[in-house]
Amino acid sequence: MTDSIEESISEPNAKVPSLNKGFDCCHCGQKTNNPLFLTDNFDKKPFCCSGCMTVYEIINDHKLEEYYKLKDLGSQNEAIPVIEQKANYAHYDEQNFQSEYLQKYDDYKKIKIYLEGVHCMACLWLIENTPRMSEEIISANLNYENSLAEFTLTPVARLSSLGQLLGSLGYTPHPIKNDDELQNLKVKEERDYLIRLGVAMACMGNILLFSISIYAGLEGKLKDSFEWLSFFISLPVFLYSATPFYKSALSSLKQKRFNIDLPVSLALILGGLGGLYTLISGHGEAYFDSLTSLVFLLLLSRYVLLKIKQNGVSNSSLEYLSSFGSVKVIDNEGKQKTILAKYLKEEDIVCLESGDLIPADGVVLEGTCAINTSLLTGESNPIKANEGSSVFSGTQVLSGSIKIKVLHTGEATKLGFILSEVNKEKSKLSPIATLSDTISRYFIGVVLLLSIGLVSYFALQGNTSEGAMRALTLLIITCPCALALATPLALASAIHKLSSLGIIVKSEDVIEKIVKSKDIYLDKTGTLTKGIFQVSSWSSISNNNYYDIVWSLEHKAQHPMAQSLKNYIKSMTEPMELPYSDWIETPGVGVSAKIDNKIYKIGKFSSSDPLSTTIALYENEIAVLKIQLKDNLRFDSIQSIENIKKSGFKPYLVSGDSEKNVKNIAKILGIPPEHTFARVTPKDKVEIVKNSPLSIMVGDGANDAMALKEAEVGIAVKGSLDISLKAADIYLSKMGVSPINEVINISRECIYVIKRNMLFSILYNLVGATLAINGYLNPLWAAVLMPLSSFTVLLSTYFWIRRRS
Amino acid sequence: MEALLILLPISLLLGGVFLFLFIMNVKKGDFDDLSTPAKRILFEEENININLNEKQGLKK
Known part of the structure; x- marks a missing residue:
């Protein structure tokens, strides 16, 4: 096992590019120059690392070779070599852990786990076949979209062995609390949406059936009864399906702002009450068909949007990523036991071995060791620590083993301070107001004024019903949902695309910010170099x-x-x-x-x-x-910096390392020496980033965390600490910095598509509004034409997605 | 035209029944995950059996 510890520290795919004898790893398929060979039983198959080899062995031991056949079938993302986790899952068996994460039933228990590393159909198959690997697992169910797996276990099953199994298969398990309310709320909201949509669709369909005969020229009593029927069927739509519009319109009124739902609600109320009036009075037209179609189409476009967003943004999954290590402590009786790092107290004595992250600030009681402080300070040379030396949370023991006495835990540690800084609200200027928001707001104001004008103009001439009809048509046709759809849809697809490249984006506004940025600040150790x-x-x-x-x-x-x-x-x-x-x-x-x-x-x-x-x-x-x-340097650093410069950004190097080291690396990378900052503390990094508005910060360690937070856009690279992940807006889950180029390219294209979409919908609305005001259209035509503009926006975005992939 | 008197209620009733079934299924969670089952169906026969056993195990 110790061998694999080391394996996880050194990068498996980064070997000396000496001989030109490429092998394809039998598990992940990656090219490797110096493979490990598995000799017994299998005919000397090459692997890129021991992690991949272990997984291959496990899969073969359980006669699950089909995995490899499936893998070629439906792989979405590129396979990643398995980095074997040196993880200890003993704390999974602890009482307080179990009560927090496990749901217990009479003859089984369940746990939900977010699995980091699920990337293809074969993963799905493998996870769902875990019951064949362990007697303790009754069933396994994986949701491929969000990598959430639910395991049903026998009552005697031990969670630690489940963790061990998942870890050995190459997935990093992140258990989810059993009372995760946010998750439950999300599911409920989505189901609600779907039911509203279903109700609207059913009612619309039935009403349209009646309308066809009315438009075909149905007269007399039958027409009246059909219209009354339409009215009753439309009631669930007005009173149930459309409620989100009313709510959002109300809240926008309270904030004294116009939003899209305001004209929609107005059209629904005007049309519904007007329709009822014409039914009772017996003359004029009722437009229940148009109104229900409007509700259905609006709900549909929003539901699609919700789905696209969910597929792409692993917002929630990023929350699960923050892990909680376990540590070995010595209790009062001198016995060793494993507890969760977050339950550490002052005066506790912790045993640490090479490879362990130091969980708290403390002082060494026994032993000597070399410590890698690069994550905290950016210093690349290891530091020696012996009896009496202070050690800090977030640094790593490289060799030797020590016992430390805990002096500070949690927020009182150096790392904790950075963490609490990161958790504070961003001290930023006002967020960039998105262009489409501004346009929609003015647009809606103008439309509302125009419709009031129309009604009063015709009312003065004694023709109120004509005025009301034209106003209704105007409201429906100018419904700015294409405008409202354009931006989020393009952003959501950009995020979706990035996530398929292994780039996790936390929020959509990052895309717009990246396009506006000019300067990229890069950390050296661990980001551009391997560390x-x-x-x-x-x-x-x-x-x-x-x-x-x-x-x-x-x-x-x-x-x-x-x-x-x-x-x-x-x-x-x-x-x-x-x-x-x-x-x-x-x-x-x-x-x-x-x-x-x-x-x-x-x-x-x-x-x-x-x-x-x-x-x-x-x-x-x-x-x-x-x-x-x-x-x-990482294999892609030089090329990436080159590309970053080509796309018009200015790269800067900020590092806690010595002047000489930084200048030298900068020279290799082609960064001018005046663009380098050496020997900077985490606080200096924040200052540097602060003084450069609209900056992008790229980093990995705790020393970068505050700067990642402070920068307009923070990008954390693979191998980053939890706290940098929390601080960053973007997480690159693939090795290297080259994904930054992808982020830049996709963001730029995305903004281009947004502008194109908006231009189109504005033109469309201008034409539509002119026709409506002059009475060339009736509400039914408006309801048919309105979604056309949304549809065009969808198509325009869709073709962009297709072209990219 | 009298046929309408029978056909209309029937069509509305049928529509209502299906809408009701749809709502029930959404509430049961059948629509929560739309992509995984589509992939699961491609696996070999024996694995489907495993999945069936799972479901039975769950219902206990």
Whole structure:
């Protein structure tokens, strides 16, 4: 298991691009240069990482190979290599966890889990076949749209083993509280909408049947009874289906603003009461058919919009992403137990091993270790900590194991402070008022004034019913739903498209902001670089490569550099473990052992330049091999910066790292030195972003979180901390920064489509209004023509979607 | 024309029945997830059996 810990720290797909022998991973299909081979039982299949290999083994063990057939069938998103989670699910079995997340029944229990990493039809199949893998699972049901799975378990089932199973399949489980009211409310709202829509459609259909005969020239008593029937059938539409319009119109009146629902409600009330009057008085026309069609079509377009939005925005899923790790503490009796990090108290003693995130601010009681503080400070070189050193929440233990005494928890920690800053409201200027909002508002005002004018003009001439009819026609035909539809629809499709590329957007207004932005601020460590050291040169003083010796020495070692060395060796040769004795690992110093009666030691080499770390292999105290390790740029960083510049943005580099490191990276990336900021604290980052209006911030660590929040648009890259995810507006769930280019392109196109849609609907409404005022149209024609404009907007947006994909 | 006297109520009644059934099904949650069942149907026969067993298990 320790092996896989290391695997998860180093990126599985980022290997030394040495030899040109590409393999396709048997699980995720990604190209890899130095595959791991699975030998037993299977005929030496290549995998890109041990995560993928484990999943493959599990799937084969349970005779579920069909997964791979299905995978080719309906894959929406690109497969992602499985990053095996080093997760401990022991806290799932805790009492307070269970009461919060589990629904208990007499002979079964249920839990809802948001599964991160569901990406294709085969995932659906695999999840729903988990009952075949474990006796404890009675059934599994996955909602593919929002990655929510519901598991029914036997009463004796242990939640931790469910978590373990899901984790080993490559999904990250995020359990959902059993009384998640928001979720329940959403479901209820959607069902309500559907029922309103159904009622409106049924009533409209029946009324239209009667209208056909009336328009065909039905006369006399039968006509009267048909019209009365239409009236009664339209009542559920007026009184039930249309209530959302009345409510929204009322609330808009209270706020002294016009919204789209105001003219709609007015048309419904005017038309309904007018229709009743003509029925009673016996002359004139009633337009129940037009009015019910209006309600139905409006509800339909809004329902479609709601659905598109849901498909795209995983708003809610982002909430589930924030995880809660578990930690090992030592209780009063000196026994170890696992608890949720959020239940930690001051004075608790926590045991931490390499790979663990430090859950609270504290002081080291026992042991030494190397700590990666890059997430908190942006510093890329590890820091040594021993007895008495202070350690901070949000940093990570790289090697060694320590016991710490907790001094501060929660908000009192450094990280907690950043978190509470992030949770505060954005200290922003007024949000960009969307163009369509402004237009619709003026537009509605003008239309309302015009219809009042029409009624009073004809009333003065003694022809009130003609005036009322023209006003009704005007209200219906100018119903600005195309205008109102244009923006949200295009935004929703843009978000949908982005999400299919693995880019999660929290709110739609981000799209408009991105187009207006000019400056992009990028964090260095962990964002543009991998934040992990990799072998860049391997120079020996003799012909001997020492691969086997280094391999044997580092074989058991814990620190991530050992993993980099091992990865490198594996990519060069098939290593052989030599017999050794007296093996010692000293955190922060190195490893040593006796092989072949010689003492070998791997440790820091004296001369080190700041950009990289050089280590050496000592044979009886003489350096025989020099290995240079570098924090490499991500594979797509240079190209992405290039593209960002091409699309007219100015990239800036902000980092907590040293001046030299930052300048050097900037040079490689083609960012001018005056556009770099080195040695900046999290607060400096906020200031930098604040001073540049309409800026985009890209980052990953806790040190970026406040700036992500403060920037007009915050983008968190894959591997970001929870708190950066919370602060950011956009989350890139795929490795690298190249998705930023996609965000920019799609946003620009989206705004273009919005403008096109609006231009069209304004033109359409001008023509329609002119015809209506001059009496060339009647309300029925208006009701038929009105949705046409919405339809055109839909088509225009639809073709954009098609062209993109 | 007398036929209308019979046919009209029948058509309205039928419409009403279907509307009622629709509302009941929405409330049961049959329309909550429209995309997953469409994918599930493509799986092999034996898996459908599993899904059936699930449902029975749930109804207990």
